[in-house]
Amino acid sequence: MPGFSFQLKKTDGGARLGEIFSAHGNVRTPAFMPVGTQAAVKAMRPDEVRALGTDIVLANTYHLMLRPGAERIAALGGLHRFMNWPYPILTDSGGFQVMSLAPLRKLDAEGVEFRSHLDGAMVTLTPERAMEIQDLLGSDIAMQLDECLKLPAERTDIERAMRLSLAWAERSKRAFEHVKDRALFGIVQGGTEPALRLESARALIDISFPGYAIGGLAVGEPQAAMLAVLDAVGPVLPEHCPRYLMGVGTPEDLLEAVSRGIDLFDCVLPTRNGRHGLAFTRFGTVNLKNARHADDPRPLDPESHCVAARAYSRAYLHHLVKANEILAAMLISAINLAYYQELMAGMRAAIAAARFADFRAEAAEGWARGDLSPLT
Amino acid sequence: MPGFSFQLKKTDGGARLGEIFSAHGNVRTPAFMPVGTQAAVKAMRPDEVRALGTDIVLANTYHLMLRPGAERIAALGGLHRFMNWPYPILTDSGGFQVMSLAPLRKLDAEGVEFRSHLDGAMVTLTPERAMEIQDLLGSDIAMQLDECLKLPAERTDIERAMRLSLAWAERSKRAFEHVKDRALFGIVQGGTEPALRLESARALIDISFPGYAIGGLAVGEPQAAMLAVLDAVGPVLPEHCPRYLMGVGTPEDLLEAVSRGIDLFDCVLPTRNGRHGLAFTRFGTVNLKNARHADDPRPLDPESHCVAARAYSRAYLHHLVKANEILAAMLISAINLAYYQELMAGMRAAIAAARFADFRAEAAEGWARGDLSPLT
Numbered sequence: 021m022p023g024f025s026f027q028l029k030k031t032d033g034g035a036r037l038g039e040i041f042s043a044h045g046n047v048r049t050p051a052f053m054p055v056g057t058q059a060a061v062k063a064m065r066p067d068e069v070r071a072l073g074t075d076i077v078l079a080n081t082y083h084l085m086l087r088p089g090a091e092r093i094a095a096l097g098g099l100h101r102f103m104n105w106p107y108p109i110l111t112d113s114g115g116f117q118v119m120s121l122a123p124l125r126k127l128d129a130e131g132v133e134f135r136s137h138l139d140g141a142m143v144t145l146t147p148e149r150a151m152e153i154q155d156l157l158g159s160d161i162a163m164q165l166d167e168c169l170k171l172p173a174e175r176t177d178i179e180r181a182m183r184l185s186l187a188w189a190e191r192s193k194r195a196f197e198h199v200k201d202r203a204l205f206g207i208v209q210g211g212t213e214p215a216l217r218l219e220s221a222r223a224l225i226d227i228s229f230p231g232y233a234i235g236g237l238a239v240g241e242p243q244a245a246m247l248a249v250l251d252a253v254g255p256v257l258p259e260h261c262p263r264y265l266m267g268v269g270t271p272e273d274l275l276e277a278v279s280r281g282i283d284l285f286d287c288v289l290p291t292r293n294g295r296h297g298l299a300f301t302r303f304g305t306v307n308l309k310n311a312r313h314a315d316d317p318r319p320l321d322p323e324s325h326c327v328a329a330r331a332y333s334r335a336y337l338h339h340l341v342k343a344n345e346i347l348a349a350m351l352i353s354a355i356n357l358a359y360y361q362e363l364m365a366g367m368r369a370a371i372a373a374a375r376f377a378d379f380r381a382e383a384a385e386g387w388a389r390g391d392l393s394p395l396t
Numbered sequence: 397m398p399g400f401s402f403q404l405k406k407t408d409g410g411a412r413l414g415e416i417f418s419a420h421g422n423v424r425t426p427a428f429m430p431v432g433t434q435a436a437v438k439a440m441r442p443d444e445v446r447a448l449g450t451d452i453v454l455a456n457t458y459h460l461m462l463r464p465g466a467e468r469i470a471a472l473g474g475l476h477r478f479m480n481w482p483y484p485i486l487t488d489s490g491g492f493q494v495m496s497l498a499p500l501r502k503l504d505a506e507g508v509e510f511r512s513h514l515d516g517a518m519v520t521l522t523p524e525r526a527m528e529i530q531d532l533l534g535s536d537i538a539m540q541l542d543e544c545l546k547l548p549a550e551r552t553d554i555e556r557a558m559r560l561s562l563a564w565a566e567r568s569k570r571a572f573e574h575v576k577d578r579a580l581f582g583i584v585q586g587g588t589e590p591a592l593r594l595e596s597a598r599a600l601i602d603i604s605f606p607g608y609a610i611g612g613l614a615v616g617e618p619q620a621a622m623l624a625v626l627d628a629v630g631p632v633l634p635e636h637c638p639r640y641l642m643g644v645g646t647p648e649d650l651l652e653a654v655s656r657g658i659d660l661f662d663c664v665l666p667t668r669n670g671r672h673g674l675a676f677t678r679f680g681t682v683n684l685k686n687a688r689h690a691d692d693p694r695p696l697d698p699e700s701h702c703v704a705a706r707a708y709s710r711a712y713l714h715h716l717v718k719a720n721e722i723l724a725a726m727l728i729s730a731i732n733l734a735y736y737q738e739l740m741a742g743m744r745a746a747i748a749a750a751r752f753a754d755f756r757a758e759a760a761e762g763w764a765r766g767d768l769s770p771l772t
Contacts, residue, residue, distance in 0.1 A: 058715075058716075058719040058721055059712070059715065060716060060719075060721045060723045061723075062721065062722055062723070063722040063723065063726070064723070065723065065726065065727070067703075083719075087715070087718065087719060088690065088711070088714075088715045088718075092690070092691060092711070095691065096691070096693050096709060096711050096712075097693065101709075102709070102711070102712055102715075103712065104707050104708055104712070295722075314464065314468070315468060315471065315472070317472050317473065327443075331480050332480055333472060333477075333478070335464070335468070335472050335478070336435070336472075336478055336479065336480070338464075339434070339435065339463070339464045339478075340434075340436060342463065342464075343434045343436075343459075343463060345434055345436045345438065346438055346439040346671075346722055346725055346726070347436045347437075347438070347439065347440070347441065349722055350439070350441065350722070350726065351441070
């Protein structure tokens with residue numbers, strides 16, 4: 021596959037240091053992908069997303085197929101040009117949002133019919149159409165169509181959805197075969213049942229993909245259940261393929277998942293929390309809405325590489341949140357993404373130096389220390 | 397006045413090229429001040445505001461006295477540090493917003509009592525308190541407290557408000573006398589009655605201020621009425637003092653007012669319109685909500701000095717506006733402020749080159765040409 025490859029460079033315990041090579045540039049793994057749902061990372065300019073250490077962003081097929089439309093984006097030169105992000109992009113298949121956002125009309129072996137949450141129009145998504153859309157968008161990594169259940173669910177439902185997702189994996193692969201220089205990842209399903217997860221992973225490996233995602237997690241189950249799935253699936257996944265844990269997670273989730281061999285993550289938490297006044301720092305989360313910050317001249321973290329965390333006082337950030345200023349969302353989203361990317365860079369450096377376990381302990385120590393005491 | 401002075405460098409017809417020197421840096425005039433109502437220029441980072449050519453911003457005393465409070469900002473090191481803007485700041489007196497936003501309880505010779513629009517608390521603003529607040533904020537240019545009427549109004553009301561504003565001008569000056577290194581400007585009132593405006597201007601000059609504002613305009617009157625006031629007042633204002641036209645205006649207003657000797661402007665239009673999908677360009681306004689942009693790969697203005705006007709397609713900006721992305725407000729506000737500052741820089745260069753009349757004609761020609769034709 022000329023336009024796409026993955027190199028595993030080093031391991032340290034279960035943690036893996038690697039690099040994805042794609043037509044739009046390289047991705048240092050483990051990597052965190054900010055979410056650009058509607059072809060924009062919320063409240064951030066793409067140059068700023070890049071400057072904070074981002075190699076790759078995720079965009080949502082479901083949203084973009086409905087607005088502005090995949091054919092339109094293709095006519096405008098593809099998603100990279102559209103969103104002014106000339107670096108790697110991963111698109112999901114649309115399946116997850118179809119099931120969480122859209123009123124469903126029908127789901128069967130063929131695909132899914134739903135009403136657009138924007139205008140109520142009836143839309144059909146099949147594995148073939150999901151591949152066509154992602155081809156039109158031109159993302160560097162596309163995802164197979166899968167069925168995502170809400171957990172908890174009955175075992176029989178989980179099993180049925182897992183088998184349907186496998187059938188769709190085959191059809192997705194066939195439909196994507198003509199696409200050059202881009203990768204299609206399969207998605208391991210099976211809820212929190214290790215046996216079903218293993219069956220799904222083995223079947224996907226038989227189909228053969230250049231990368232494997234673990235989907236259907238971080239949907240409300242306890243962290244331990246999620247980690248148990250990683251423990252079950254990790255040993256069977258091919259070493260030379262990147263492993264992507266979809267929709268995860270908190271800083272602690274990232275650390276735990278990297279220690280179990282995950283290479284790629286995406287999550288809305290840094291930007292969504294940024295829009296709601298909640299900051300991530302080396303010392304845990306800080307709720308900037310809290311009145312205790314109103315008179316606090318100290319920055320959020322004077323040692324952050326993000327100027328927003330260094331140059332503005334907590335009092336000012338608190339004021340912006342209370343006053344509902346867009347600048348609050350802009351600055352705190354940047355602070356949060358900076359922290360996430362700092363954490364990923366720290367993990368990569370630690371694996372390279374064969375000290376991942378120490379890094380993990382140090383990070384946990386920082387979170388446990390907690391934020392600065394209020395000024396008295 | 398060590399911390400504040402104004403140098404008139406050149407005139408070209410009625411237009412004036414000058415420079416304000418202040419403790420926080422210089423202001424090249426004619427100058428446009430973006431509005432930072434709540435200590436933030438909406439949807440823009442301060443470093444970006446600066447980079448687009450801004451020498452000075454305006455902040456609103458009314459909003460800041462209510463939230464987070466002037467005493468709090470003073471305790472945090474003043475407004476410059478609070479909003480991370482180490483350059484010149486002008487604050488208004490609060491009078492205009494009291495009369496437009498707050499339910500009034502009482503207005504008499506002493507001052508004004510009103511309810512906060514935030515929490516209903518009763519607040520009193522007198523000339524003395526308005527000066528104390530602006531001293532606490534630490535702005536480089538403070539404004540006297542005045543009474544702003546909505547136009548049209550009865551001549552007797554206009555006259556009464558003008559005389560009250562003169563009495564408040566005297567009290568403002570007295571209350572501000574101890575403040576070092578900062579300037580207090582008087583405000584000419586008198587509606588659209590040239591005789592009242594002249595009387596107001598002459599009385600303020602007798603009191604003596606380092607700068608004079610023309611207030612109570614751009615409140616719904618025709619542009620011709622506004623310009624007639626400038627024509628009436630201009631000849632009596634001292635040449636060596638900066639002249640500030642409050643709350644104005646459109647690009648055309650700025651050009652007309654500069655040709656009549658105005659040195660300073662503030663207006664919410666570039667940022668407010670930016671948040672509503674309306675862009676200012678050399679070729680007039682462009683409504684990016686309009687469906688005709690949906691498939692247009694062209695940038696808004698490939699020759700703008702603002703990257704947002706060059707690097708993003710109209711189709712993408714249209715998509716962001718329709719999708720209600722914060723990035724739409726960020727990018728279009730930047731595009732608009734860039735155009736405003738480009739226009740001001742163009743005017744300054746034209747005055748320096750004694751070709752202001754030509755520049756004015758060229759700008760009007762661009763606006764008359766209008767935006768690009770839609771793609772067919």
